[in-house]
Amino acid sequence: MDYNKLADLLYPHVDKNINKFFEKYPGRKLLNGAVVSRFAPSPTGYLHIGGLFQCVTHEMLTRKPSSVFYLRLEDTDQKREIENAGSLLYETLLKFGIEPTEGYRGNLEERGMYGPYVQSQRLDIYKVFAKYLVSRGRAYPCFCEKCEDKEEIAAKREQEIEANNTTIDHDPCRKLSYEVVEENIAMGKAFALRLLSKGNPEAVMEVDDLGRGKRKIRENGKDIVLIKNNGVPVYSFAHVVDDTLMGTTMVVRGEDWFQSVASHIELFRAFGFEEIPYLHTPNICKLDDGKKRKLSKRKDPEADSRYFLEQGYPVDAVKEYLLNLINSDFEDWRRANPTKHYREFPFAISKISTSNPMFDMVKLNDVSKDYIARLSAEDVYKQYCQWLKEYDPEYLSLVSKNSDYAFEVFNIERECEKPRKDISCWSMVKDYYNYMFADYKDINIDFATVTSIDNELLYKILHTYVVLFEESLTKDEWFDRLKKMAEKHGYCVNNKEFKANPEAYNGNLASFCNMIRYAFTGKTNTPDLYSICCVLGKEELFNRLDIIKSKLRG
Numbered sequence: 001m002d003y004n005k006l007a008d009l010l011y012p013h014v015d016k017n018i019n020k021f022f023e024k025y026p027g028r029k030l031l032n033g034a035v036v037s038r039f040a041p042s043p044t045g046y047l048h049i050g051g052l053f054q055c056v057t058h059e060m061l062t063r064k065p066s067s068v069f070y071l072r073l074e075d076t077d078q079k080r081e082i083e084n085a086g087s088l089l090y091e092t093l094l095k096f097g098i099e100p101t102e103g104y105r106g107n108l109e110e111r112g113m114y115g116p117y118v119q120s121q122r123l124d125i126y127k128v129f130a131k132y133l134v135s136r137g138r139a140y141p142c143f144c145e146k147c148e149d150k151e152e153i154a155a156k157r158e159q160e161i162e163a164n165n166t167t168i169d170h171d172p173c174r175k176l177s178y179e180v181v182e183e184n185i186a187m188g189k190a191f192a193l194r195l196l197s198k199g200n201p202e203a204v205m206e207v208d209d210l211g212r213g214k215r216k217i218r219e220n221g222k223d224i225v226l227i228k229n230n231g232v233p234v235y236s237f238a239h240v241v242d243d244t245l246m247g248t249t250m251v252v253r254g255e256d257w258f259q260s261v262a263s264h265i266e267l268f269r270a271f272g273f274e275e276i277p278y279l280h281t282p283n284i285c286k287l288d289d290g291k292k293r294k295l296s297k298r299k300d301p302e303a304d305s306r307y308f309l310e311q312g313y314p315v316d317a318v319k320e321y322l323l324n325l326i327n328s329d330f331e332d333w334r335r336a337n338p339t340k341h342y343r344e345f346p347f348a349i350s351k352i353s354t355s356n357p358m359f360d361m362v363k364l365n366d367v368s369k370d371y372i373a374r375l376s377a378e379d380v381y382k383q384y385c386q387w388l389k390e391y392d393p394e395y396l397s398l399v400s401k402n403s404d405y406a407f408e409v410f411n412i413e414r415e416c417e418k419p420r421k422d423i424s425c426w427s428m429v430k431d432y433y434n435y436m437f438a439d440y441k442d443i444n445i446d447f448a449t450v451t452s453i454d455n456e457l458l459y460k461i462l463h464t465y466v467v468l469f470e471e472s473l474t475k476d477e478w479f480d481r482l483k484k485m486a487e488k489h490g491y492c493v494n495n496k497e498f499k500a501n502p503e504a505y506n507g508n509l510a511s512f513c514n515m516i517r518y519a520f521t522g523k524t525n526t527p528d529l530y531s532i533c534c535v536l537g538k539e540e541l542f543n544r545l546d547i548i549k550s551k552l553r554g
């Protein structure tokens with residue numbers, strides 16, 4: 001068969017040569033150690049937490065000067081495409097503080113010299129490369145009617161290519177003579193383009209995976225579809241062409257792609273292109289009924305990265321949690337380096353976990369609590385207000401009414417040796433600190449939950465407390481006064497004595513403090529009561545006392 005003739009027959013209007021593109025997109029000038037990697041999502045929905053996990057990996061891999069992290073939109077599967085999903089993906093990335101240096105930018109003009117970065121805008125380029133492959137005798141047209149169905153399967157992550165499949169799967173169209181092809185074309189029949197595989201699926205090849213080292217896989221023996229009969233390429237073809245032209249130095253993608261890597265390598269070789277090293281990253285899983293499974297878009301709210309934005313997890317806390325999943329020594333490093341930025345972490349490909357990590361909300365909450373505990377009051381204020389702006393603007397006006405006061409609130413048991421670790425996300429703050437910001441009148445108080453003493457005594461105690469409270473007191477002085485007050489009102493300040501004879505007292509010191517805490521905050525568990533009262537101030541305590549008075553009467 002004269003392959004050049006076949007190529008002209010299939011692509012009569014393509015007169016460009018692939019070298020044109022290598023001239024247009026010259027090799028990148030990179031400094032030593034620089035990496036060019038890309039995130040290549042398909043616009044089929046929101047940014048999956050697994051996608052964010054990959055972007056954190058990209059971010060860490062491309063820290064060296066002159067490195068590039070670019071975004072390419074892989075929108076060749078129109079049936080699965082969801083409107084605006086591309087720009088949504090990009091905007092979500094930005095919200096997580098990840099801004100690709102190059103590539104697709106949603107509704108903004110793309111950035112970079114290697115575009116277009118949207119695959120549906122590259123169809124003419126693909127045609128030139130398709131023609132080239134035909135001219136090398138490594139691709140042929142397939143007119144099978146069932147082609148469309150088969151292509152769909154190919155597009156869905158090429159599930160048909162199983163690593164252990166040892167059958168040679170050549171399409172009958174491989175044997176068509178030039179004359180038959182010519183006839184078909186003359187009849188106007190559409191064709192898909194298939195790889196002419198020369199692989200032997202009984203042979204095992206070694207793939208150098210940057211993360212896992214040498215891995216064995218069977219050679220590809222299938223004539224996979226490369227271009228569908230509507231002219232749109234499938235993933236394998238577009239990946240090889242685009243990553244080559246765009247100068248990718250490392251293909252970082254999910255482990256589930258590993259099963260089709262043999263066909264991708266065959267394709268690189270069929271083109272005669274230099275193979276680009278792969279780094280297959282583990283897939284995030286979760287335990288469901290004791291079984292490990294991939295996070296599912298349908299079943300798990302945490303699969304949607306926007307969930308964490310809505311809940312108000314600080315984005316860096318989420319990224320730190322994901323870093324923990326990628327390099328498990330991150331946690332130790334963080335403990336030893338509490339003030340450093342996560343980008344300073346000595347991330348290493350060799351430390352990437354080889355098993356699929358488990359997504360664990362409890363752990364994320366812990367990481368986030370630690371993260372928030374490390375923030376200054378001012379940073380808490382800033383980040384919280386930023387979150388409120390989008391998710392609760394009404395409450396924002398309350399919190400930001402007096403920023404000095406808000407700083408003081410957020411500084412309670414913060415910026416100290418052992419800061420409190422109660423808050424894991426901003427949506428918790430409203431309930432946690434509502435008594436510091438909301439109108440006290442609106443706070444639900446039911447004294448029966450904390451004491452059974454009569455209202456008269458209760459009011460007397462609270463009144464004495466406020467009268468004797470002075471912001472100028474040290475915490476020890478305040479506590480001494482509190483103890484004396486408790487004793488005077490029939491509370492036992494010695495726990496042993498109290499335990500021996502509880503009937504003789506109204507309660508112990510803890511219940512006395514709790515009653516006061518509850519009276520002024522509506523909560524039985526709060527940060528340090530002394531600090532709360534200092535921040536509220538004596539005047540506000542009196543205000544609250546007045547309201548308590550009317551509540552007790554009512």
Ligand code: GLU
Nearest residue numbers: 040041042074239252253
């Ligand atoms: N478009 C593919 C996906 O969304 C990208 C895989 C890759 O990064 O190469 O899974």
